[in-house]
Amino acid sequence: MRDPTTDLPYALGGPVGAGSVKQAPEDFIVEEILGFQPSGEGEHVFLFIEKRGENTDYVARQLARHAGVPARQVGYAGLKDRQGLTRQWFSIQLPGVRDPDWTTFESDAVRILEVGRNARKLRKGAAGGNRFELTIRDLEAPDESVEERLATITAVGVPNYFGPQRFGREGRNLERALELFADSRMRVDPHQRGLYLSAARAEIFNRILGARVRAGNWNRAIPGDVFMFADSHSFFKPEPLAEDTVQRVRHRAIHPSGVLWGTTPSTATGEAMAIEQETTRALSAYTTGLERMGVATARRPFRLCPDNLAWTWPSPNTLRLTFNLPSGAYATTLLRELLRCDNFVA
Secondary structure, eight states: OOOTTTTOOOSSSSOSOEEEEOSSGGGEEEEEEOSSOOOSOSSEEEEEEEEESOOHHHHHHHHHHHHTSOGGGEEESOOOOSSSEEEEEEEEEOTTOOOOOGGGGOOSSEEEEEEEEESSOOOTTOSOEEEEEEEEEEEESOHHHHHHHHHHHHHHOEEOOOOGGGGOGGGHHHHHHHHHHHOTTOOOOHHHHHHHHHHHHHHHHHHHHHHHHHHTOTTSOOTTOOEEOTTOSOEEOOSSOOHHHHHHHHTTSSEEEEEEOOSSOOSOOHHHHHHHHHHHGGGHHHHHHHHHTTOOOEEEESEEOOEEEEEEEEETTEEEEEEEEETTOOHHHHHHTTOBOTTOOO
16 A cells, blocks of 8 residues: 555645755754643653654653553653654653653663653643754755745645654555454554554545645635634634634634544534535545544644744755644645655654
8 A cells, every 4th residue: 555645636736846854863853842831740750852763652662661660651742753853752650659760761862851740641632733843955946946835835834634654654554444444353552553543534634635625725714614723622613604704714813624533423514514525435434434433523724834934045955944833733744835855754
């Protein structure tokens, strides 16, 4: 099975050139923005860790082993790619126990930058966002075309697709999801099970968003739409669609959203619902499977607007980008509307 994101439509006319990312870990730097400060007290130790060449789940399991606790007592807000230099928070539940010697946990690949305490475990999705710094080398594109496209992305955003890493290598998480749906008694590690179900929901969302991109209304309010703020999981649905709502969408204050499939029906109606229904008709293996697995329905904004997008040219044919994205958004999604970077998954 191939990467299921390769045939998703572009919103801005396709890449303006090509380049190479991740020739070195420092070419891809991501720093998690926690969104709150650990209180300083409580049974959960919070660790801000810098890692290179290690994925999140592996570091979490190593932390559990180092602290002598079950893996379920380790928390993190989100998965980070192993290729690159990443900084993120972990929590470890250690009630009434002195901290182990964290210095002995460090290695050439892992450094502990900050340690604190908090009353509650760090839950998935709890981060406020991520700060990215990408260095793109061997750039094959006119500088003016790159800067024009970056200015357009700043002004209008990009479709908020799930990136290829959500689907595993060559989309294999989707294959595993279908196997799981066919045999719900199949023994699967809980972490892997979550990845398979997430891939199925992401595939449905991406296809609905792709249909909106083809229709030219992915970033416009249409009748029956459900709207979200970029930094909130809550949503609202004004009835009927008012001009004030249309203007708020136009000014990027709110965004149309798509369903993350689950047990309860989508809250979209009218034209928006018609697009969802038409798109999901061919995806019944995923929709039925998710319903049977008891996955809760949610929503996700159709539009992704980076904050503080800036760029510099450190040398000829080398571009450096910095920007912030909300939690759950992908740098891949932004970059695909700019350049072809086949070696980039982040």
